[in-house]
Amino acid sequence: MKTIAASFIVLAALAAATPSAYADQSRLAEIIFGKDYHDGVIAVPVGQDSRRHGRSGEALAIYPLPVTIKEAQADVSSDPALLAALVRRNIAVHNVLKVDTAANGGHVIYYR
Incomplete structure (x- = not known):
């Protein structure tokens, strides 16, 4: 004891x-x-090897349509909070492939 x-x-x-x-x-x-930025944004790098690692949630971001890329980049460019989140993470807007809104109001940004 x-x-x-x-x-x-x-x-x-x-x-x-x-x-x-x-x-x-x-x-x-x-x-x-x-690093936890406490800004409600999750940045997910997407590469050709994403399928091999079983990341099926990124399937649409691996080979996105040009329209999807333009919409995602326009969404990021028009939202100051998302733009600031990308700057903190050192991600260029032209590398954004897709933006999803999470159930809690946060954002998931897929980039290359």
Whole structure:
């Protein structure tokens, strides 16, 4: 029983670590999961190998119609929030292939 209590004390001490430890942890999470911009936009890179990786949701974005591309780029260009999201992610508007609106009101941008 004392070892369990000692374990909780050690874990509590680790949880109260310095802010630099949290910065390292967030950097690790950023490397593993990607950067979270908190803007309601998910940017999905689309390539020829997307089918091999089982990303069926991107099927229409792999070979989009020119009309779809023009509409997506026009949507992004006319929405300042989406345009700002692309700038933060260093994605050019001419690389946008498709834009979907998620159920929660966010956007999914497929780009190459």
